[in-house]
Amino acid sequence: MTHFTLRAGSCVGCALLSAALLSASCGDSESQPPGPDPLEVPEGCNPLASDVDCLLPFPSDFYRTEGDDGVRVRISDAAMPRFEDVPIDVTAAHPLDGYSVGTPIIASFGEPIDDASFVFWIDDIDRSTTPESQTTVIDAETGEAVPHFAEIDPRATDLARQALIVRPLVRLAANHRYVVGLHGITRLDGSVIDAPKGFASLRDEGGKAHSSLEAMSAHYEADVFPLLESFGLERTELQLAWDFTTRSEESAAGDMLAIREDMRERLSQAPPTVTVVGVEDAVSEHIARRIELTIEVPLYVSSPDVGATLTASPPIATEMVPVPVTVWIPPSVMNRAPGDPPARLLQFGHGFFGSRYESNDFPSAFADAHGFVVVGADWWGMSEADRNHVAASFVENPATVLAFTDRVHQGMANYIALAAAAKGPIAALPELQIQGAPAYDPATLYFYGISMGQILGQTYFALSPDAERAAFSVGGANLSIMMFRASPFQPFLALLQTQMPDALDHQKFAAIAQLNFDRIDPLTYAPYIFDEPLPGAPPDRGVVMQFGVADSTVPNLGTYFAAKIIGVPLLEGAGEAFPPWLPTTTAPATKAALTPFDFGDEPNYAAAPADANDVHNEVRKLGAAQTQISDFFRPDGVITNTCDGVCDPE
Structure with missing residues (x-):
């Protein structure tokens, strides 16, 4: 565990006395070497709170430095979380030029704290933007306070190592500096907690306790303390303050956007080559024909195999590879009468480390009931084939556990290619002809993603040159918000516990991991859906989003956050107007709406529920949920409340 303490007070006193005697006995002090610092700061540690933890507070521009390769975040080995005492980067x-636009902000005071007065995410978030809030986050570029909530880690058993976590409830601006201030934090008995020794020295005496603090003093006096004071915080009451800078869009999304542009250029010249591998008829009640295909896709990673990584930045395609895809035709489409209109085209995104063959089940039933032909591919990087590799890497080489995000970049290229193929050569295949015409209308492509299919699907939808409307079900955004509240992550956290027993280190690991997840997380790509569409994106895009209240698999907070940053308001009348910080809209909605389905389960707002429920899997089965999506998936479709008042299964 990364945990450092000061030496005994007597040693510090000896050092101070020695320095004082040396200064008093010498007539020419300038000719003498400087005395020892009265505060010990272990090498590589942030001096603000090194008596509590080496890394914290996080994120911090203490670790963002200039070098031969430009400005980079360079976290020292001493500050990194450790697996079996080995630092894991x-x-x-x-390389990073700043921190995540969805970063958790973590601090610790080394003793139990009272969170009773914190602004929590179910509260009036506007309170977090006032000087009365115990936690403050200010955009230094604009001077505006950032809406956020604060919490302490409910999983920690050692309350002295319980993280204080501040979570912005907006997507932070890229390449902006933010200033954080904490004040009025109390112990469980109501007494005010002391500031960490390093910060107290910086606040009260210009950092005289250590040379590294003195080096920070000018910056704090010019750029940190004045901003917090002008906001209304008393300098003497600050218990901790620091700043950090978010990364550039290029740093987070550059590789993915380069792949998208290369794919778009290639597809403008020719559609993907399609090869039929096999055809099976009368597969099941809802599958009249299943067609196995391959499409040729540029390869941007080192191989088509699991574990492959990008070999260049920006990525360069080295060859063309066949990617397996599948088409499902339901009986309602296969048996249509002459003159009936063609079916609609649906691209499906599967769940957490699953496969395209999830469409053998629910998606095929949905397609049969509502007249869709379904196309699907595996999410390379987070598919069933990748699962064992990712698990093994966590045990055998933890530093590479997030390397699968490289292969997700290839997965996005595959999905872009599949959409282009479905709108072109797949529609023309003889196996797709019914009554002398294509089985579906290739002019319009709709996307439906469930669970991880929503999470990665939001990123894909932002990138896609072809998908015009999307249905997102029971997913979310921002891994660091979802991880500790989601039941599927609990086995991972249990394994993490065996390698890293300190709960504070778990929070630090998740915060640092988010820097890697930024590259695929929809929080990075959310603006491209509505606010800043990418070149060649379809105009007038639309999103319908659905979730189940108290979902134990993907926490509602992750869904609300996704809706907030994309710009999907809550549909009035379908459920409670909750949370209070989410905008609302009325039906019929032409652009976007979020619909809750309430099965009566009691939500846990702070952690993963002790008992898992089946809410996650039940939403998709509801007739009202299916009808809402089908009605919207038309060129002139709108989002309506298809429930009889509040959406519940009763």
Whole structure:
């Protein structure tokens, strides 16, 4: 565990006395070497709170420095979380020029704290932007306070190592500096907690306790303390303050956007080559024909195999590879009468480390009931084929556990290619002809993603040159918000516990891991859906989003956050107007809406529920949910409340 303490007070006193005697006995002090610092700061540690933890507070521009390769975040080995006492840097493969726009902000005071007065995410978030809030985050570029909530880690058993976590409830601006201030934090008995020794010295005496603090003093006096004071915080009451800078869009999304542009250029010249591998008829009640295909896709990673990584930045395609894809035709489409209109085209995104063959089940039933032909591919990087590799890498070489995000970049290229193929050569295949015409209308492509299919699907939808409307179900955004509240992550956290027993280190690991996940997380790509569409994106895009209240698999907070940063308001009348910080809209909505389905389960707002529920899997089965999507998936479709009032299964 990364945990450092000061030496005994007597040693510090000896050092101070020695320095004082040396100064008093010498007539020419300038000719003498400087005395020892009265505060010990272990090498590589942030001096602000090194008596509590080496890394914290995080994120911090203490670790963002200029070098031969420009400005980079360079976290020292001493500050990194450790697996079996080995520092683990999961960001080494992809240099960073700043921190995540969805970063958790973590601090610790080394003793139990009272969170009773914190602004929590179910509260009036506007309170977090006032000087009365115990936690403050200010955009230094604009001077505006950032809406956020604060919490303490409910999983920690050692309350002295319980993280204080501040979570912005907006997507932070890229390449902006933010200033954080904490004040009024109390112990469980109500007494005010002391500031960490390093910060107290910086606040009260210009950092005289250590040379590294003195080096920070000018910056704090010019750029940190004045901003917090002008906001209304008393300098003397600050218990901790620091600043950090978010990364550039290029740093987070550059590789993915380069792949998208290369794919778009290639597809403008010719559609993907399609090869039929096999055809099976009368597969099941809802599958009249299943067609196995391959499409040729440029390869941007080192091989088509699991574990492959990007070999260049920006990525360069080295060859063309066949990618397996599948088409499902339901009986309602296969048996249509002459003159009936063609079916609609649906691209499906599967769940957490699953496969395209999830469409053998629910998606095929949905397609049969509502007249869709379904196309699907595996999410390379987070598919069933990748699962064992990712698990093994966590045990055998933890520093590479997040390398699968490189292969997700290839997965996005595959999905872009599949959409282009479905709108072109796949529609023309003889196996797709019914009554002398294509089985589906290739002019319009709709996307439906469930669970991870929503999470990665939001990123894909932002990138896609072809998908015009999307249905997102029971997913979310921002891994660091979802991880500790989601039941599928609990086995991972249990394994993490065996290698890293300190709960505070778990929070630090998740915060650093988010820097890697930024490269695929929809929080990075959310603006490209509505606010800043990429070149060649379809105009007038639309999104319908659905979730189940108290979902134990993907926490509602992750869904609300996704809706907030994309710009999907809550549909009035379908459920409670909750949370209070999410905008609302009325039906019929032409652009976007979020619909809750309430099965009566009690939500846990702070952690993963002790008992898992089946809410996650039940939403998709509801007739009202299916009808809402089908009605919207038309060129002139709108989003309506298809429930009889509040959406519940009763």
